[in-house]
Each structure stands twice: as C-alpha cells, then as structure tokens.
Amino acid sequence: MDSLDSLRHTIHNHPLIDNHAHNLLNQEAVTDYDNYPLESIISEAHSEALKNAQSTLPLIRATNQLSELYGTPCSNWSDVLAARNKWVEQDYEGFVQRSLEGTHVLLLDDLLMDEDDEDVEPYAWHDSFTTSATKRIVRIEALAASLLKRIMNEERDPEESIWNKFRTKFLALLDDAMDDSAVVGFKSVICYRTGLDIDPYKADEDTMTASLHRTLDLGTKKSGYRIEDKPLNDWLVHETLQAVTLKKRQGVSKPLQFHTGLGDNDISLIKANPAYMQPLIARYSVAEIVLLHSAYPFTREAGYLASVYPNVYLDLGEVFPMVSREAQEMILRQSLELTPMNRLLWSTDGHFHPETFWLANKQFRQALEKVFVEYVQNGDLNVSQAKSAVADILFHNSNRLYQLNLDPEHKPGLATQSLISTNDPSPSDQIDAFLRKNPETKYIWMQWVDYTATLRVRMFPVQEFIRIVRRQRRVGIALAITSMLQDDKVLHEGAATGQLYMEPDLNSLYINGGMSAPAARSATIMTFWRSEDDKPLEGCPRTTLKNIVDLLHTEHKIDILCGFEIEVVFLKPQKDPQSGRVVAYEPATSNHSWSQMTGDTRGMVHILEEVTQVLSSMGIELQQFHAESALGQFEFVLPPAAPLAAVDALYAARQVVTAIAEKHDLRATLYPRPFPTGAGSASHTHISINPATREEEFLAGILDVYCAITAFTLAQDASYERIRPGIWAGSEWVAWGVQNREAPIRKISAGHWEFKSMDGLANPYLAVAAILAGGYLGLTRSKPLMMKDCAVDAATLTPEEREKLGINTRIPRSLNESLRYLQRYSEFQELLGSEFVRNYISVKSGESTRLAAMSETERRLWLLERY
Known part of the structure; x- marks a missing residue:
C-alpha cells in the first residue's frame, strides 16, 4: 500500500507546468533595485507603500527560506541582497537554473513590459532552464495597444474609418496568434482596466468608434495608448472569446486567461470578483476560461464558477508567496471546497526576479503537503487518490488544457545509460513500490525485441530480479541475438562468440494482464542492451530510439x-x-x-x-x-x-x-x-x-x-x-x-x-x-x-x-x-x-531468403502463428 512518504515524494518532486508567468530581467537590470525593487517578490505594493513590506510576515518568511536558495544564511533583508548580488554577479544563469528547478515548461505572458523593453529577456531565452520549450500567452490589451500606436504612426487615408482599420488589423493579429504553435493561450487584464463586469453583448459600431477616439485622446503617438475604455476593453474580450470558441470547435484549445482578484492599487478590488463574469461565461460556453491568481480574496466565488461551468478553470497562482502560510493553506482548502481537482491549475506568476519562481514553487508544495497529508490522515482521500490529484494540479491539468502533449518523465540531458534521475526514487524503491502494489507477483519477464520484431523473454523469480535491479548480478545474453532469425538460425559464422547484458528499465514494468494462472502472477519489463564494459550497445532498439x-x-x-x-x-x-x-x-x-x-x-x-x-x-x-x-x-x-x-x-x-x-x-x-x-x-x-x-x-x-x-x-x-x-x-x-x-x-x-x-x-x-x-x-x-x-x-x-x-x-x-x-x-x-544498419540489412535479407523458400500457404501460416 502507498505510504504518506510516497505522497510527500510526489508533492516535492513531481515536475510542474507553470501555466502563467512573465519574463525575467536580464543580468544588468536584475539588481536595479530602484526600478525593480526586490521586495516586489512578495508584495503588490509600490513606491512608499512597498517600504512597509519588510515588516510583513510573507517577506520575513521569504528571508528565512531564501537562505536555502542562496546557500548562505540570511537573517535580514540586507543579507538577502548581499547573497543574491553575489549570485547574480558570479553566475546569473546558474542562479536562474536553481530557481526554476522542477519546472517542466513556462507559459509566459511576455508583454508585461513594452515589447521593445530591453530590461527583460525574450521568452525563448527561458528555454535553457526548463525541460521543454517555453510557450507564449498573448495579452490582448497589449496587442491592441501596440497595434494602435503603429496605426497612428502610419500615414492614413483621412476618409478611412480608424475604427474599421483597427478592427480589421486586430482580428488579423488575433488569427495569426491563433495559428501560431508557440502561442498556447491568451490573457486579458480587463480586471485592471475597467473591471470584470463585462457586458455579455458587444456594443454597436458608433459606441465602439467613440470609445476608440476617447482612447486616442488620452494618449500620444510617442507614448502610446492605454486601452482602458470600457466598450473597447469589452470588445477585445468578446472577439477573443469568439476566436477561442471557433478554434475549440476545430479541436484546438487556446484558453483565455483573466486576471482576477488581488493586484496593485491600479485595480478596483470590488470589480475584481470573477462572479461578475457569470453571464459572459454562460454565453461563451465552449471557450475555455482560466481565472488567474486564485481570485483571492474571491477564491470561493471562482471555485463555484469552476464547479458549475465545464469551461472554467481556477489557477492557484500569485498568492504564493504574497500571503502568509496560513492564508495559502486556507486558499488551497477553499479552492478544494467545490472545484473539481481536474480544474485546478498551478502557476507562479513569476516575473522579473528568479526568486519569484523559487519561492512560489516551494511554498505551494509546502501547502500541498500540509493540506493533502491531512486529507489522507482524516480519510477524505487515500494516498493513491491524493498523489493523482497532486500530479494533476502540478502538471496534467495544464498539459491537457493547453494541449502541450508533454511527458512528465522526460528529463533533458539524461544519459543514455541512466535508469532514473537522481531526484527519483532508487531502483530498489521502485521495485519495492511495485511489489507492494502487486504482492501476487512472483516472476518478472525481462523482454527485448530483436531485428525480426520477435519479442523474446527471460523469466526470473522476483528475488532474483531484485538482485538484478540492485546490480548484484548481470544478465548476459549471447551476442548472437543481433544476427538471429525467428527460428533461432544465426546468420554469421562466429556469432556464438560475445555477450551483451540486459538492463531492465523500471519505467516499462507492467503486470502480465489477461493471462491465466500461473502467468497471471508475473510482470514484464523491457530492457536496454549493454556492452561488456557497461556502456550502451549500438543496435539496441530501445537505445536507438x-x-x-x-x-x-x-x-x-x-x-x-x-x-x-x-x-x-x-x-x-x-x-x-x-x-x-x-x-x-x-x-x-x-x-x-x-x-x-x-x-x-x-x-x-x-x-x-x-x-x-x-x-x-x-x-x-x-x-x-x-x-x-x-x-x-x-x-x-x-x-x-x-x-x-x-x-x-x-x-x-x-x-x-x-x-x-x-x-x-x-x-x-x-x-x-x-x-x-x-x-x-x-x-x-x-x-x-x-x-x-x-x-x-x-x-x-x-x-x-x-x-x-x-x-x-x-x-x-x-x-x-x-x-x-x-x-x-x-x-x-x-x-x-x-x-x-x-x-x-x-x-x-x-x-x-x-x-x-x-x-x-x-x-x-x-x-x-x-x-x-x-x-x-x-x-x-x-x-x-x-x-x-x-x-x-x-x-x-x-x-x-x-x-x-x-x-x-x-x-x-x-x-x-x-x-x-x-x-x-x-x-x-x-x-x-552504421554498424547496426549493416547488421540489420543482413538479418532482414536472410529473413527474406528464408521465407521465400516456403510455399505461400506455409509462409502465411508460419507468420500468422508468430505475429
């Protein structure tokens, strides 16, 4: 039976998909604390209000935890600044790598800053620090603002309607983004601009023209134009949801994320309640909608929407590390009150400073441990159910929603000869866990597939297999298997000389399902081929792949x-x-x-x-x-x-x-x-x-x-x-x-x-x-x-x-x-x-000759019995 230790291992080691984050600062800008104060990693406050952050519980907690990240004791904020300055100066990329440890992929809203801002690294730069290539979340208001500035700086036909030109070009940009495989979703910050009380119906053209002109009146060709007039903001959301709906009906999921809940003082907190969005959600029932940032302090309202509308998901980001430990645990519990666990997503909302990612991931895993271990101890969930829920929240829900098609087991740079990474349980732990779950298993079939596609097998009592896993013995097979036909004929003279060794891959261990006893008490595992000196052997089919x-x-x-x-x-x-x-x-x-x-x-x-x-x-x-x-x-x-x-x-x-x-x-x-x-x-x-x-x-x-x-x-x-x-x-x-x-x-x-x-x-x-x-x-x-x-x-x-x-x-x-x-x-x-290919050609040619010597009836029966 699974133990709480295995649950804790899953919580703290399962790779994660960060479904909403932002670009990091470059090495030069990351210590520019006047423009990018480090206190912002735990607070939405700005200017004078941010000066009070050092007396908050989240910052004091972060100070203590960052000692682990920096590898240096930090008793106060001055220690934090000194330790991180040393990291940034000596090895900034190594610091980023440490901060993103465990992150499989980032989905970046890379328009937090102006698109030509030189202080942030481009989204593709982040690829070096994650298992899979970074994906983009397109912020629709930033897209519209950039377009509007470009239009106003172009020569225009005075007879041409500025609204018609803007509408046509925005919809074209939206279509391009929908077809861009690097873009996996969209985001709206309408919560900041005009609030979440979005009119469920689009305004007429006259209203939109007036709204656009009001927007132009408040900006300049040089400074640009902020999109914060309600009809225009509502229109952007409607058009995006229509495009998302159409794409979804074509089988492609590109959700629209909404900022909800807490933010800086630019927000109307009352109108940040996602409950305002209920009519809009009901109207666009096909479009998948993500309510970001735990919707805190409106987590329960967001959870309700995710429970009654099948197109709504609740993101659990930003409150880690912005609020206290108790508040984080409360928010997680509130999200679980109603929200289906396959509708919960994880994100850091990490931005600018690498610490935002590290602290958010660490504190979220701590909250997961506290809440889910308690649920298991109280009998609400068993360990298996808890582990499944945790893996879904950290990885699988986002993987499905954004159609990322990622494999959590894939690890970059993994040596061919390695069974598992150093962060995984040991091979002994893996086989022990398997046998606890399948105690009836008495035999393990170690299998390989030769060049004739014949599945071959050696069978071992479990205790002997455990010795193989622990590398207390090796299983040698005649090298002749690389030159053997289905009927065991060996093609080359001298092929009886030489040996290869089978290395079991514990990730391929399956119960032998569907068989009558005693085979029902066995399991199969696939193997790699190793050389005499324990190196990967050329021609091993699994190693080749x-x-x-x-x-x-x-x-x-x-x-x-x-x-x-x-x-x-x-x-x-x-x-x-x-x-x-x-x-x-x-x-x-x-x-x-x-x-x-x-x-x-x-x-x-x-x-x-x-x-x-x-x-x-x-x-x-x-x-x-x-x-x-x-x-x-x-x-x-x-x-x-x-x-x-x-x-x-x-x-x-x-x-x-x-x-x-x-x-x-x-x-x-x-x-x-x-x-x-x-x-x-x-x-x-x-x-x-x-x-x-x-x-x-x-x-x-x-x-x-x-x-x-x-x-x-x-x-x-x-x-x-x-x-x-x-x-x-x-x-x-x-x-x-x-x-x-x-x-x-x-x-x-x-x-x-x-x-x-x-x-x-x-x-x-x-x-x-x-x-x-x-x-x-x-x-x-x-x-x-x-x-x-x-x-x-x-x-x-x-x-x-x-x-x-x-x-x-x-x-x-x-x-x-x-x-x-x-x-x-x-x-x-x-x-x-090359050597493998020559041998493969020889085997297949010999096989073809062998089969051609049979009559058609004999050959057909011979193959039917083998494949």
Missing part, C-alpha cells in the same frame, strides 16, 4: 509524443482431426464491417471490453476501440506518450490482446493482410512535435528518406501486400496530405502526423527511431518542404499532376527494394548507427 529523441530535444528543443493504433484480426484456428495441429485459420466474424455493430460483432464485444478493462487495470487507458473493415478485424487506440513509453505500452497492450484471445480459443494476429480480398492491418503511428514551429523542415526530412524508413516500418515482404491504392492503406506514392487517409503521411494538425506505412511485423522501437531520424535530418539541414499537400490518392493522378505536387517517388514494392534505399543514405545510417 532514445538517442534520437534526446538529440531532437537537446539540439533542436523539440519534444515528441507518439501514439499507436493496434489493428488486429481475430481468427478461429482450424485443426487437423488426426494430429490436432492447426492447419488453417478463418476469421472470427463473417458479418462484419467498419464501425458497425452486427450480430457477429456483438458476439465479440465481451472480448473487446475484457481487453479494455485489463489494460485499464494496468494503467493503459484506451482512447477508443471499434470494428475495422476486414473480417474479424478490430482496432484499439492507445493514448499518446513519449516515444519509448509509447512503444513499451504498445507491447504490453499487444500481449493482453493476444492472451485474452487465447483464453477464448482465438488467435489475434497482426499479419498485414491475412485475407487477400480484405483490407489490411496496420500499426498506424501518430507522431507530434512540440513546438511545431519547424514542422515543414521536420516533415521534409522524413519525406527525403521515406523509402529508407520503410526498411524499418514495412519490415517483411508480407508488409507490401497491404501497400495498394484504394484500401485506405496510404496508397503507393510517397506523399502527404491534410486529413488524407490515402496518403502515407496524413497531417492531422500543426506538428501532428499519422504514418500509415507501418504494420505489426516492424520492430516499432526501430521504426519510430527511423521516422524521427528523418525529421532530425530535416531540422539539421533546415530542409525546405517542396512537396505540396495532396488532397487525393496520388495513384489516381496523372504523372503531370503528381509532378506539380512534387510527388515523384513510389513507395518500395518489396523489402529488398527498401533495403537498397537504406544503403543509399549514409548520413541516415550514421545517425542510427
């Missing part, structure tokens, strides 16, 4: 998400009455069609639901499942994850499907086209990059080496039986198209593609690595995308039509053709590992 993912992150600041669709055909074995051996298979259903519930399909539902329930119990939550086109064919859609974790989950899920099918006397096969007249089975692979700003270069690189990639994704001659036009298998030309299911690459959204030229005979670690390697080469070469969007099956076009689109290469028609393409691309080979 991990290396490419790490390169994309460290060199290009690109993070990857991957997801798979399992297409599987359920077959009934036909046995010889004399020998009892299986001699043929027939489909489990005959009255069957895509996404239809026929009588035959209904007979399979209990099996499909059993698969879903078992996967859920293992922590793999399917997104959907349904009947596919071929007889007996069904599809299970897995959730996205980081590439390594996604492939690990794919194998765990396939094992469940196979095991449950066997319990019902069926065979579940991934064979690409079991019946020549039916549709084929693929392993469609979804890959998305974040940020998507260089998506064209990434895609261009993949297209450039696509025919070499197929050596890994279409890994047997049987794979090419499916590559035909007209059966929604991606057809037969190298092409891409937006939502085109007859293109081998279907673009789904910015930076998100589905790759259709992949099936269950591929080693998916290597297949995904090959796709990503192509993308990496495109980024490294800054390769332009020359091929145009293809809206139809390219096979239906004339050669001239294909030429206009830049489509001029057929997908290979055999494995040998794909392998010949692979041999052409030396840079692609070097990226994957």
Whole structure:
C-alpha cells in the first residue's frame, strides 16, 4: 500500500507546468533595485507603500527560506541582497537554473513590459532552464495597444474609418496568434482596466468608434495608448472569446486567461470578483476560461464558477508567496471546497526576479503537503487518490488544457545509460513500490525485441530480479541475438562468440494482464542492451530510439509524443482431426464491417471490453476501440506518450490482446493482410512535435528518406501486400496530405502526423527511431518542404499532376527494394548507427531468403502463428 512518504515524494518532486508567468530581467537590470525593487517578490505594493513590506510576515518568511536558495544564511533583508548580488554577479544563469528547478515548461505572458523593453529577456531565452520549450500567452490589451500606436504612426487615408482599420488589423493579429504553435493561450487584464463586469453583448459600431477616439485622446503617438475604455476593453474580450470558441470547435484549445482578484492599487478590488463574469461565461460556453491568481480574496466565488461551468478553470497562482502560510493553506482548502481537482491549475506568476519562481514553487508544495497529508490522515482521500490529484494540479491539468502533449518523465540531458534521475526514487524503491502494489507477483519477464520484431523473454523469480535491479548480478545474453532469425538460425559464422547484458528499465514494468494462472502472477519489463564494459550497445532498439529523441530535444528543443493504433484480426484456428495441429485459420466474424455493430460483432464485444478493462487495470487507458473493415478485424487506440513509453505500452497492450484471445480459443494476429480480398492491418503511428514551429523542415526530412524508413516500418515482404491504392492503406506514392487517409503521411494538425506505412511485423522501437531520424535530418539541414499537400490518392493522378505536387517517388514494392534505399543514405545510417544498419540489412535479407523458400500457404501460416 502507498505510504504518506510516497505522497510527500510526489508533492516535492513531481515536475510542474507553470501555466502563467512573465519574463525575467536580464543580468544588468536584475539588481536595479530602484526600478525593480526586490521586495516586489512578495508584495503588490509600490513606491512608499512597498517600504512597509519588510515588516510583513510573507517577506520575513521569504528571508528565512531564501537562505536555502542562496546557500548562505540570511537573517535580514540586507543579507538577502548581499547573497543574491553575489549570485547574480558570479553566475546569473546558474542562479536562474536553481530557481526554476522542477519546472517542466513556462507559459509566459511576455508583454508585461513594452515589447521593445530591453530590461527583460525574450521568452525563448527561458528555454535553457526548463525541460521543454517555453510557450507564449498573448495579452490582448497589449496587442491592441501596440497595434494602435503603429496605426497612428502610419500615414492614413483621412476618409478611412480608424475604427474599421483597427478592427480589421486586430482580428488579423488575433488569427495569426491563433495559428501560431508557440502561442498556447491568451490573457486579458480587463480586471485592471475597467473591471470584470463585462457586458455579455458587444456594443454597436458608433459606441465602439467613440470609445476608440476617447482612447486616442488620452494618449500620444510617442507614448502610446492605454486601452482602458470600457466598450473597447469589452470588445477585445468578446472577439477573443469568439476566436477561442471557433478554434475549440476545430479541436484546438487556446484558453483565455483573466486576471482576477488581488493586484496593485491600479485595480478596483470590488470589480475584481470573477462572479461578475457569470453571464459572459454562460454565453461563451465552449471557450475555455482560466481565472488567474486564485481570485483571492474571491477564491470561493471562482471555485463555484469552476464547479458549475465545464469551461472554467481556477489557477492557484500569485498568492504564493504574497500571503502568509496560513492564508495559502486556507486558499488551497477553499479552492478544494467545490472545484473539481481536474480544474485546478498551478502557476507562479513569476516575473522579473528568479526568486519569484523559487519561492512560489516551494511554498505551494509546502501547502500541498500540509493540506493533502491531512486529507489522507482524516480519510477524505487515500494516498493513491491524493498523489493523482497532486500530479494533476502540478502538471496534467495544464498539459491537457493547453494541449502541450508533454511527458512528465522526460528529463533533458539524461544519459543514455541512466535508469532514473537522481531526484527519483532508487531502483530498489521502485521495485519495492511495485511489489507492494502487486504482492501476487512472483516472476518478472525481462523482454527485448530483436531485428525480426520477435519479442523474446527471460523469466526470473522476483528475488532474483531484485538482485538484478540492485546490480548484484548481470544478465548476459549471447551476442548472437543481433544476427538471429525467428527460428533461432544465426546468420554469421562466429556469432556464438560475445555477450551483451540486459538492463531492465523500471519505467516499462507492467503486470502480465489477461493471462491465466500461473502467468497471471508475473510482470514484464523491457530492457536496454549493454556492452561488456557497461556502456550502451549500438543496435539496441530501445537505445536507438532514445538517442534520437534526446538529440531532437537537446539540439533542436523539440519534444515528441507518439501514439499507436493496434489493428488486429481475430481468427478461429482450424485443426487437423488426426494430429490436432492447426492447419488453417478463418476469421472470427463473417458479418462484419467498419464501425458497425452486427450480430457477429456483438458476439465479440465481451472480448473487446475484457481487453479494455485489463489494460485499464494496468494503467493503459484506451482512447477508443471499434470494428475495422476486414473480417474479424478490430482496432484499439492507445493514448499518446513519449516515444519509448509509447512503444513499451504498445507491447504490453499487444500481449493482453493476444492472451485474452487465447483464453477464448482465438488467435489475434497482426499479419498485414491475412485475407487477400480484405483490407489490411496496420500499426498506424501518430507522431507530434512540440513546438511545431519547424514542422515543414521536420516533415521534409522524413519525406527525403521515406523509402529508407520503410526498411524499418514495412519490415517483411508480407508488409507490401497491404501497400495498394484504394484500401485506405496510404496508397503507393510517397506523399502527404491534410486529413488524407490515402496518403502515407496524413497531417492531422500543426506538428501532428499519422504514418500509415507501418504494420505489426516492424520492430516499432526501430521504426519510430527511423521516422524521427528523418525529421532530425530535416531540422539539421533546415530542409525546405517542396512537396505540396495532396488532397487525393496520388495513384489516381496523372504523372503531370503528381509532378506539380512534387510527388515523384513510389513507395518500395518489396523489402529488398527498401533495403537498397537504406544503403543509399549514409548520413541516415550514421545517425542510427552504421554498424547496426549493416547488421540489420543482413538479418532482414536472410529473413527474406528464408521465407521465400516456403510455399505461400506455409509462409502465411508460419507468420500468422508468430505475429
């Protein structure tokens, strides 16, 4: 059973997404205390009022806590200034890194200052200190003010309506921001300007024209124009919410954040109550709205809105470290009174000084510990529920809301050979926790996938596996596995010499779900291959994938998400009455069609639901499942994850499907086209990059080496039986198209593609690595995308039509053709590992020769029984 210590560990170590923050000052400005007083880290006061901050409880608490950040005892504010000045002078970037420790990504409102202000660092500068690239929150009032100043400094037609010009250009800027992948949301400070009593209906043109002219009258072309006239401010909010609504209906979430609650003395505190927004929230019921800053002192009102309106979220920022410890705990408790825990977001509201981030994160984690430990002790939550809620608040809620597609387990710069980071529990702790949760587990299956996509396994009693985890012993395997076919034939002479070692990856540990006893008492884990001197071994499929993912992150600041669709055909074995051996298979259903519930399909539902329930119990939550086109064919859609974790989950899920099918006397096969007249089975692979700003270069690189990639994704001659036009298998030309299911690459959204030229005979670690390697080469070469969007099956076009689109290469028609393409691309080979590629080509060529020697019937049966 989980302990309170494990809850505390989660609270203090889980990575966080800071869903609302601002730019830091540069090294020169950060000690300019006249313009940027350090006391502002704990107070919204200014000028004379700020002088009193040193006698407040929040500042005294901060003084004591900052000793830890600076590594120097601080008994008063003078000590704080001396210690931080030393840090800033000697290692400002190191100081920022310490202050942002644990922050996975920042969502920056980077228009706190004027856009040309030189004192703050640009938003992209912050990327160096977080796991993932910084994202932007666009402040709509700043956008409007900048536009207005630009318009007024341009030559204008005196007959032209200034309102019409401003409206047209603002809406164009809003559209551009909506389409910018670096922008994940918007923010309004209407709370400061005219209050949250926003008129739920837009004013007419005459009212808006008058409002704009009043705004112009209060500014100048040099100083600019402050947007603080109510009709104009209300209009900006309405237009943004309309744009957010439209984008959401297209499947893209870009929420609008509102400052609510406390602020400096520029605010009307009464009108900072988000309760004023209820009519507006009800009107724009699709647009997702974030109430910032805990809405303090109106936290309960904000919590009510988040509880009764499905489009409202409550952010818990700014009050950390602005108020006392007791107040922070009270605010957290009040937010939990009504607000669903999947509607709570975390932010620091960090700005200017690095300490704002560090103190906010530290104090929030302390409040989380106090409140959630108490809830567990009082029986309101169990430890597992509390840990889930904490992880949601810190990371997952923002990850879902802003569609960041981030993996909390991804850690930058992690050495290939490392099992876990130094901040994680030790391997012994991990396996102990797993066994406490699954005490029935008696055996661990250590698995690897070879170059023929054969899943191989060694089984260990739990106590022996614990010794392996603790590195008290190593598991050696003959190096021959890198040259072995499915029937254990080794291709190279002398391959019996040499050894590699399996290193278990505890992040891939799953219960063997769906199996009958005694297999039900076992668990599986995937492994890395290590050399005799304990270094990563070239050619290890999991290491190959991990290396490419790490390169994309460290060199290009690109993070990857991957997801798979399992297409599987359920077959009934036909046995010889004399020998009892299986001699043929027939489909489990005959009255069957895509996404239809026929009588035959209904007979399979209990099996499909059993698969879903078992996967859920293992922590793999399917997104959907349904009947596919071929007889007996069904599809299970897995959730996205980081590439390594996604492939690990794919194998765990396939094992469940196979095991449950066997319990019902069926065979579940991934064979690409079991019946020549039916549709084929693929392993469609979804890959998305974040940020998507260089998506064209990434895609261009993949297209450039696509025919070499197929050596890994279409890994047997049987794979090419499916590559035909007209059966929604991606057809037969190298092409891409937006939502085109007859293109081998279907673009789904910015930076998100589905790759259709992949099936269950591929080693998916290597297949995904090959796709990503192509993308990496495109980024490294800054390769332009020359091929145009293809809206139809390219096979239906004339050669001239294909030429206009830049489509001029057929997908290979055999494995040998794909392998010949692979041999052409030396840079692609070097990226994957040249020696590995040579060995892979040798193994696949030998496999092809072995299978070609069989009759068609023998070969089909042989593959059906293995895949």
